[in-house]
Amino acid sequence: MSEITFDTRTLSMSILVSPSMANFSGVMHGGELLKILDQVAYACATRYCGVGAVTMAVNNVVFKQPIPIGSLLTFLASINYTGKTSCEVGIKVIAEDIKNKSVTHCNSCYFTMVAIENGKKVEIPSFTPQTEDEKRRWENALKRRNKV
16 A cells, blocks of 8 residues: 655645525625634644644735635645744635636635644744745745735
């Protein structure tokens, strides 16, 4: 039996948007989306760091399009930058109309996550970007970081 391996710097998750997630306009409630985004950021950061991670900051949450109930949401997360005890997780959200087979980029955001073990910050593995996409994401994360 072959061993399954994962790229610990990326994560993909999908969920179906159910009626319980609707707001008064009949589309996905922004708060529901934020809750799931936080879970995706946690999973991506924890997978990379090897210990639990907590949200320190959320940057550039842009709701580009309403998300209809019944959409299949796919969250594409990646570690964009690492510091000593924290990392930036970038998340792109794609909404798929599974009946009509159309897709829409509906949200993007950046979470700063801090690695925590036994209630204390801990060092995380360093990340050196290799590909052009990784280098671009790293540079953009540095720009966001320097604006704070």
